[in-house]
Amino acid sequence: KAGVTQTPRYLIKTRGQQVTLSCSPISGHRSVSWYQQTPGQGLQFLFEYFSETQRNKGNFPGRFSGRQFSNSRSEMNVSTLELGDSALYLCASSLRTAAGNTEAFFGQGTRLTVV
Amino acid sequence: DAKTTQPPSMDCAEGRAANLPCNHSTISGNEYVYWYRQIHSQGPQYIIHGLKNNETNEMASLIITEDRKSSTLILPHATLRDTAVYYCLASFTGKLIFGQGTTLQVKP
Numbered sequence: 001k002a003g004v005t006q007t008p009r010y011l012i013k014t015r016g017q018q019v020t021l022s023c024s025p026i027s028g029h030r031s032v033s034w035y036q037q038t039p040g041q042g043l044q045f046l047f048e049y050f051s052e053t054q055r056n057k058g059n060f061p062g063r064f065s066g067r068q069f070s071n072s073r074s075e076m077n078v079s080t081l082e083l084g085d086s087a088l089y090l091c092a093s094s095l096r097t098a099a100g101n102t103e104a105f106f107g108q109g110t111r112l113t114v115v
Numbered sequence: 116d117a118k119t120t121q122p123p124s125m126d127c128a129e130g131r132a133a134n135l136p137c138n139h140s141t142i143s144g145n146e147y148v149y150w151y152r153q154i155h156s157q158g159p160q161y162i163i164h165g166l167k168n169n170e171t172n173e174m175a176s177l178i179i180t181e182d183r184k185s186s187t188l189i190l191p192h193a194t195l196r197d198t199a200v201y202y203c204l205a206s207f208t209g210k211l212i213f214g215q216g217t218t219l220q221v222k223p
Contacts, residue, residue: 004158033211042213042215044213048210050209055208056208103161106158106161107158108158
């Protein structure tokens, strides 16, 4: 069974640009969540999508947005990049049941560097 | 989601059991306790989760107190490859709130 796939693995962008990151969840998983990890703030929740709808949102500015497609693949977009957006962006997929979420499986992440 | 508290670091001798504690005194009735670990620069790896009962899988055991206010992750025979940051979380939804975790150093 293939794991969570994130592309690209590494990315360098310039301040002011925008970036789109992609995540393909494990087959059958309909919940996809995004996280940002920086040395200073640790792992922070960005948002969760389930069946193409945003179900949960963290405390990030509107420059951070996402979407989910009918095949459960998800994209995350950051507009007007700032130096502080340099981070490891992680995607996680999980099953969502009436009893709550099951365990989440993380991808290897996309390392974004803003210069 | 309930806040969790973990010691910042722990050491363990290779081959011995590693017991990692976690406090989640404000956990609500429907929140599961999850444990993940992260080896440097990789995505977090799921270890185990539970609601009320103790759980065991091929990686670890999870002991949850009867009042559910704390738990302990047990790695029965720690190896050098178990050196990582271990995160304890309480969650019902897909929103996982990570704290600073416990850095476990397994020493030869």
